[in-house]
Amino acid sequence: MSEQDEKYMQMALRQAKRGVGKVEPNPAVGCIIVKANQIVGKGCHRKFGEAHAEIMALEDCKTMGVTPQRARMYVTLEPCCHQGKTGPCVQAIIEAGLEKVFVATIDPSQHNNGKGIEQLRNAGIEVQTGLCETEAKLLNAPFIKFASTGKCWTILKWAQSIDGKLAYTDVTEERKWISNELSRKDAQNLRRRVGAVLVGINTVISDDPLLTVRPSRGKKPLRIILDSSLRIPLKCKLLRTAKKSPVLIITSQQTLQTNSKTAERIAKKGAEVIAYPDMQGRSNLHFLFDELARRGISQLLVEGGPMVIASFLKERFVDELDVYISPKILGAQGSANITDSLAELSYEVGIHYVDVRRFGEDICLTGFSEETLRELSITEGTHQ
Numbered sequence: 001m002s003e004q005d006e007k008y009m010q011m012a013l014r015q016a017k018r019g020v021g022k023v024e025p026n027p028a029v030g031c032i033i034v035k036a037n038q039i040v041g042k043g044c045h046r047k048f049g050e051a052h053a054e055i056m057a058l059e060d061c062k063t064m065g066v067t068p069q070r071a072r073m074y075v076t077l078e079p080c081c082h083q084g085k086t087g088p089c090v091q092a093i094i095e096a097g098l099e100k101v102f103v104a105t106i107d108p109s110q111h112n113n114g115k116g117i118e119q120l121r122n123a124g125i126e127v128q129t130g131l132c133e134t135e136a137k138l139l140n141a142p143f144i145k146f147a148s149t150g151k152c153w154t155i156l157k158w159a160q161s162i163d164g165k166l167a168y169t170d171v172t173e174e175r176k177w178i179s180n181e182l183s184r185k186d187a188q189n190l191r192r193r194v195g196a197v198l199v200g201i202n203t204v205i206s207d208d209p210l211l212t213v214r215p216s217r218g219k220k221p222l223r224i225i226l227d228s229s230l231r232i233p234l235k236c237k238l239l240r241t242a243k244k245s246p247v248l249i250i251t252s253q254q255t256l257q258t259n260s261k262t263a264e265r266i267a268k269k270g271a272e273v274i275a276y277p278d279m280q281g282r283s284n285l286h287f288l289f290d291e292l293a294r295r296g297i298s299q300l301l302v303e304g305g306p307m308v309i310a311s312f313l314k315e316r317f318v319d320e321l322d323v324y325i326s327p328k329i330l331g332a333q334g335s336a337n338i339t340d341s342l343a344e345l346s347y348e349v350g351i352h353y354v355d356v357r358r359f360g361e362d363i364c365l366t367g368f369s370e371e372t373l374r375e376l377s378i379t380e381g382t383h384q
Helices: 003-017 053-063 089-096 115-122 133-139 141-149 181-193 201-207 253-258 260-268 284-295 306-314 338-342 370-375
Strands: 030-035 038-044 072-075 100-103 126-129 153-161 165-168 196-200 222-226 247-252 272-276 299-302 320-326 334-337 351-359 362-369
Touching: 003 030, 003 038, 003 053, 003 072, 003 100, 003 133, 030 053, 038 053, 053 072, 053 089, 089 115, 115 126, 133 141, 141 153, 141 370, 153 181, 153 306, 181 299, 181 320, 181 351, 181 362, 196 201, 196 306, 201 222, 201 306, 222 284, 247 253, 247 284, 253 260, 253 272, 260 272, 272 284, 299 306, 306 338, 334 338, 351 370, 362 370
Parallel strands: 072 100, 100 126, 153 299, 153 320, 196 222, 196 299, 222 247, 247 272
Antiparallel strands: 030 038, 030 072, 153 165, 165 334, 320 362, 351 362
16 A cells, blocks of 8 residues: 555545535545546435435546546555445445445445445456555544444543533523533534433533524424432423433433422433332442433433533543533633542543644544554554
8 A cells, every 4th residue: 555545545534524414324434536646426325315425436437537447546444345334335346346345444344344445346446455544543433433332322521620610600691601612512513413411410500501402404402301309490491392302311210200290201201211220239320321222322421510521531431521621710610520420430431533723712522532542453552
């Protein structure tokens, strides 16, 4: 593989990133087709249910009036070989007569997992794998984890001041948010990626959030509230909108038995109430993740307060951190100190492939947990 090959795969990765937040739970895939050292086709998977990147790139060749026969394809994920919402990309590649296909990383899904590459080779097409593999795995880490393990990808997200405060002591319209508008807009992109958004009951009581995607563009992630005592206010925004956008409340079995009438009133508003049984020494988060797996939810965004965030970290249920830091020292004007809750952790949380982005004067730190990288066989290092 040459430097030129790597350059084309990097272009395919940039194409793939255009689909993040639009294609989930599918992977974000990009494709470049090159003939006679000229790019003759580009494509990405733009929206869930629409054509895959390889098909878009082949169609782009037609638009340019070039046949892809004897051309090379650079694709960030193994082409599919099964019939889903769209036809198999492998068959289209074979029929197009491509000479060589570079695949960044294998699709671990049960219906693929090397089968697409095998079919291409059996058809006489040369296939080379592993070009820019680390970058490709990081881009689709949530999809790869769910496809290979059945486990949900968990994102912990919060906004804080420099001194670790997550909220103002006295909330006013002018002092409602720690982060700025640009940061909050970016946080909406996280909600577009996921199948569920979770908070604890204290956040619901103090902030009365909607937890919806704005603008929605049809995306309605499941809104989950951890509420072991069923303290959720019946007039809160979540319950007022439960019939339009799904709400799931997780409580204890004892609470459900002793507060059955409250649960019925909540259910009439359109929310679903389920109870975790006696976990026999395990936390209710294990019940949560079993439930997420049962529902086929591949990504969860946790937006809770310090106690909820700390509980996920303590139980090692964290794959990705997104921390927005505002250049403010709130002192006594701030509350909900994240550092106090994290001080109770008994182990070090290693975060790698850290990306630093600026949103006005705010910054956002994004990184992946060390345990997750090991689980996905991703080598630690510098993200290119």
